[in-house]
Amino acid sequence: MRIFVKIIIFLILIPSKSFGLIEVDITRGNLDPLPIAVSPLSIDENSRQNFEKILKKKNIGEEISKIIEVNLKTSGLFNPLNKDAFLQAPDIANLKPRFEDWNLIKAQALITGKVSYTDEKLRVEFRLWDVLAGKEMVALAFTTVPTNWRRVGHIITDKVYQRLTGEKGYFDTRIIYVAEEGPKTKRIKKLAIMDQDGANNKFLTLGNELVLTPRFNPTSQMVTYLSYFRNLPRVYLLDIETGTQEVVGDFPGMTFAPRFSPDGKKIIMSFAKDGNSEIYTMDLENRIVEKITNHPSIDTSPSFSPDGKFICFNSDRSGYQQIYVMKSDGSSVKRISFGKGLYGTPVWSPRGDLIAFTKLHKGKFYIGVMRTDGSGERLLTENFYQEAPSWSPNGRVLIFYRETKTDDKGEGFSAKLWSIDLTGYNERMVKTPTDASDPSWSSLLSN
C-alpha cells in the first residue's frame, strides 16, 4: 500500500495575522457553527478531461470541495452554506471575491481555489478569505499525484481548521479498527483501515483468526494489535505498507493491550501468567523487555503520557477496576479515579492534559475525561455499552465504539464507531461498511 505521498508545497504566502479577523472558539461546545462558503475549486476544460480519464470523476474540483465541505460540517464547528445561493463563479471568486455577494448570503469565511493538470500531476491552489474584513487569510498551493485527490481535500481542511481555530486539524488522518461480522457467539473479526471520513476502506486481515485492539504508531505506518493466530493470543506488529507481521517479544503466555510509546520506539502491553497480568515494555530496536508493574492484581490497558515520562493504566488492586498513574519506570504508582463505579481503558491525550476513559456505573457505560491527577472528571456520553476511546491527533475529538443491547431472542446486536467532541457536543456515528470496534486514530499524515 502506498501511503506516503510526496506533496510539494511550493508556494506559501504567510497568513496575515492582523487583528480582528474571524476566529472559531473550540474550547466550548459550539452551538453556533461558523457559516462558511466553499466555492467549488475551478478547473479548466482541458484539465477536467484529463482527470476524468484518470480518476473517473466528472469534475475533480467539485469533488475536492465536497470533501472539504463534509469535513467542515462533521467537525461541528462550521456550517458550509448551500452552493445554490452562491452568486460568483468559482474561477472569478478565486481571483478576487466580491465580498458584498458573499456577505449577502451570510458567509463569514470563504474558500476558493483552482485545480489543474500539470506535468501529469494534480496541482491545487486555494485561498481562505475573511468575508467581513475583506481579507485573505491563507493561500497555499501544492502538487501531488492525481490519485491523492481525497487527501488534497483533507489537507486543505486541515489548513482552514488551523487558521480559524488556532489548533492543528485532524482531517488528513486514518482510522484503524476491527471490522466485525457474523453472529455474536461466532464473531469474525478483521483488521481494517480507512480514511478519517470513511473513504478508502481496506481489510488488512482475512478473518481466519480473532484480532483485537489495533493501535497506530504515532510516528510511522506501523500498527500493533492482538491476534489469536494458532490460538495463541499474542501482541503483533504489522507494517501496513509492506504487510509484514511479527510477534512482539517471546512470552510464554498471553500478551495483550498493546500501545506504542509516543516516540514510536517501544511497545507497552500486558503479559498474563498464572492468573496475574503485569505491564511490560519492549524496545523495538534492541528488543529489551522490561517489567514495569509488580502486583498480584490485574494490571492492563497501559498508555504513555505524550512526553513519555508517565504511564496511566487500569488495575483492580483496590478490589475493582480503577485508573492509576505511575512514572514510566513503574515507580510512584498513584490511583487517580475515585468516582462511583468502575473505570477502564485510560488513554492519555496527545495534548497531555487529560486522560480519557470508560466508566461503568449502575449498569450504564460512559466515555469521559479527567485531568491527569484525577480531578475534573467529565462524562461526555452515556449508553448501554461503549468503550475504548481514542484521541484525534489534536486532542479535540474522541472516537470509540458502541454496542447495542440484544432483544429477548438474543438478536439485534450491532457494534459501531462513534465520535464525540471533547466538549461533549457533536456526537456522531462514523460509517463503516461492516460492524466495527476498537478504533485507533492515526497522527496527521502530512506535516
Place this chain on the structure above:
Amino acid sequence: MKLNKILKNTLLIIFACFALSACATSKKTTGQMQGDVYTGTDTVEYLASGVPDRVFFATNESVLTTASRETLRKQASYLRKNSKITIVLEGHADERGTREYNLALGERRANAAKDYLMTYGISSNRISVLSYGKERPVDSGSNPLAWSKNRRSVTVKAN
C-alpha cells in the same frame, strides 16, 4: 445473669443468621442463578458421563463456588483415570466489561480452575490456559441470565 446475657446474644446471632439466609434464599431461587452465578445446565457439555465441562463465576470474580469445586473434582478424577488426555482451560467473561480487562479476567478465571485441578493431582504440563475475554459468549442475550452463562471456564480436551 451473665449466662442469660450470653444466651440472649447467641439467640440473637442465630436469629440474625436465619433472617439473612432467608433473605438470601429468596433472592437465590429466582431463575437458574445463585446470586449471579449460573447454576443451570443449558449450556453445559460433558467430558464424560457425569463430568460437566465448565464452571461459572460471579460478576468480576474468579473465586470458585462450592458447585464449581465439585465439578472440578469430577474433572480431576476423570483426568487421573485418563492420564493421556491433555486439556485447555478456556476462560471467559461477560460483555459488561472493557475488552482488555476481560482478557485478563478470563485468564484469571481459567487459572483458578487450573490451580484447583492441580491440587487434585493433575500435572500442570497437561493443562494449558487460554483466555477469550468476552469474545466468545455462548449466549448472545443482553440480560443477567445470559451474562451468567458467559462468565465461565470451560475444560476442553486438547488431544
